[in-house]
Amino acid sequence: MFTSARNQLSGKVSAIQRGAVNDEVEITLPDGQQVVAVVTHSSTESLGLKPGVDAFALIKASWIILLTDTAGIRLSARNQLSGTVEKVTPGAVNAEVTLKLASGDLIAAIVTNESITNLGLKAGVAASAAFKASSVIVGVKA
Amino acid sequence: MFTSARNQLSGKVSAIQRGAVNDEVEITLPDGQQVVAVVTHSSTESLGLKPGVDAFALIKASWIILLTDTAGIRLSARNQLSGTVEKVTPGAVNAEVTLKLASGDLIAAIVTNESITNLGLKAGVAASAAFKASSVIVGVKA
Amino acid sequence: MFTSARNQLSGKVSAIQRGAVNDEVEITLPDGQQVVAVVTHSSTESLGLKPGVDAFALIKASWIILLTDTAGIRLSARNQLSGTVEKVTPGAVNAEVTLKLASGDLIAAIVTNESITNLGLKAGVAASAAFKASSVIVGVKA
Numbered sequence: 001m002f003t004s005a006r007n008q009l010s011g012k013v014s015a016i017q018r019g020a021v022n023d024e025v026e027i028t029l030p031d032g033q034q035v036v037a038v039v040t041h042s043s044t045e046s047l048g049l050k051p052g053v054d055a056f057a058l059i060k061a062s063w064i065i066l067l068t069d070t071a072g073i074r075l076s077a078r079n080q081l082s083g084t085v086e087k088v089t090p091g092a093v094n095a096e097v098t099l100k101l102a103s104g105d106l107i108a109a110i111v112t113n114e115s116i117t118n119l120g121l122k123a124g125v126a127a128s129a130a131f132k133a134s135s136v137i138v139g140v141k142a
Numbered sequence: 143m144f145t146s147a148r149n150q151l152s153g154k155v156s157a158i159q160r161g162a163v164n165d166e167v168e169i170t171l172p173d174g175q176q177v178v179a180v181v182t183h184s185s186t187e188s189l190g191l192k193p194g195v196d197a198f199a200l201i202k203a204s205w206i207i208l209l210t211d212t213a214g215i216r217l218s219a220r221n222q223l224s225g226t227v228e229k230v231t232p233g234a235v236n237a238e239v240t241l242k243l244a245s246g247d248l249i250a251a252i253v254t255n256e257s258i259t260n261l262g263l264k265a266g267v268a269a270s271a272a273f274k275a276s277s278v279i280v281g282v283k284a
Numbered sequence: 285m286f287t288s289a290r291n292q293l294s295g296k297v298s299a300i301q302r303g304a305v306n307d308e309v310e311i312t313l314p315d316g317q318q319v320v321a322v323v324t325h326s327s328t329e330s331l332g333l334k335p336g337v338d339a340f341a342l343i344k345a346s347w348i349i350l351l352t353d354t355a356g357i358r359l360s361a362r363n364q365l366s367g368t369v370e371k372v373t374p375g376a377v378n379a380e381v382t383l384k385l386a387s388g389d390l391i392a393a394i395v396t397n398e399s400i401t402n403l404g405l406k407a408g409v410a411a412s413a414a415f416k417a418s419s420v421i422v423g424v425k426a
Contacts, residue, residue: 002261003272004253006254019306021159021160021161022161022306038305042166044218046216047216060204062344063344067288068287072425074330075423076309076328077327078326091234091235091236093378094234094375112345112392115290118286132421134322134418137272139215139216140215141214142214144352144402145414146350146396146403147349148399161303163303164322167360182320184362200359238377238396250398252378279414282358
């Protein structure tokens with residue numbers, strides 16, 4: 001399988017909360033971390049999502065916000081993964097940041113160059129990747 | 143009308159599924175393809191959306207994921223349009239990919255350069271553009 | 285607090301509309317403008333969001349669509365802030381546009397270079413920033 005989504009995390013569906021139009025799907029990764037996705041209810045049904053099913057979460061690099069100091073604030077973004085900056089690749093306007101999680105997984109995020117400067121992002125800095133449950137695409141093997 | 147959303151697809155509302163906060167709006171394009179949008183219920187009401195109404199879907203280029211091999215996987219992204227890569231414009235970090243659909247419509251997507259390499263994206267390659275229903279903005283003429 | 289989200293607007297929660305999975309949260313800014321966010325209901329509860337609570341809205345620059353001519357159209361995007369282009373920084377594929385609102389607040393948006401040309405975006409041009417309620421991340425101080 002090949003997609004342009006730089007972040008593809010595999011795990012098992014661990015919970016589903018039903019809604020009228022949208023459902024909330026929780027995927028537990030092998031290291032115990034959880035990714036929460038909001039998908040339309042018809043997707044839950046057509047993909048056969050239910051607890052125990054193997055599934056993966058796709059998160060595009062541009063949908064991720066990076067945080068360097070989370071002390072004292074709480075965000076509505078359901079997904080927040082902590083790690084250490086591995087690499088920063090600056091461009092003309094945007095930069096790509098690679099974050100290494102404790103599990104060893106790498107997360108790619110695209111942020112503006114100004115944010116790189118403002119946050120002091122560089123290799124070795126502790127940072128978190130936050131993304132909304134509604135940004136996550138869920139996939140299953142057919 | 144002028145917006146920075148590179149993808150603007152016009153059609154007619156063909157179905158609406160009501161929810162408490164969000165509604166799911168289906169727009170059928172002239173070539174029979176459908177685009178599904180999730181919008182807040184108050185937008186459905188203020189725009190007067192109902193079956194038969196002319197409407198358009200706005201999808202920003204950075205909200206699109208490209209897939210080159212969909213065999214064997216299924217995604218929760220409700221919108222998946224198939225086509226052929228027309229052009230790739232690489233930048234320092236991101237690249238712009240133009241996809242030509244069977245209908246002749248062009249879809250622009252922004253992905254990272256690394257995805258261009260990983261997926262082997264270049265003119266002539268078959269690819270699909272996937273985007274979530276929650277990414278789609280619906281518009282009507284006043 | 286440090287995040288890579290270029291747009292951070294502070295205000296007070298002025299209304300909450302409950303749903304089964306998602307809630308709609310309205311934040312009123314000091315100048316009277318409102319930002320609407322859709323967050324999962326569990327976030328509303330864990331953040332203690334209710335009318336009167338201080339909160340801020342985070343909107344990433346790449347989640348914003350710019351409009352230069354809104355006469356004659358209406359969009360489902362719940363958030364539309366009007367202003368004047370302050371600065372355009374072009375890159376290889378994307379450009380960063382800074383919009384100054386009547387309140388004096390600055391909004392940063394990332395759009396493709398082609399949109400800069402199509403819309404004729406340059407300092408002094410009137411433009412609006414549109415973004416979906418589902419794109420907004422809500423935060424509170426702990």
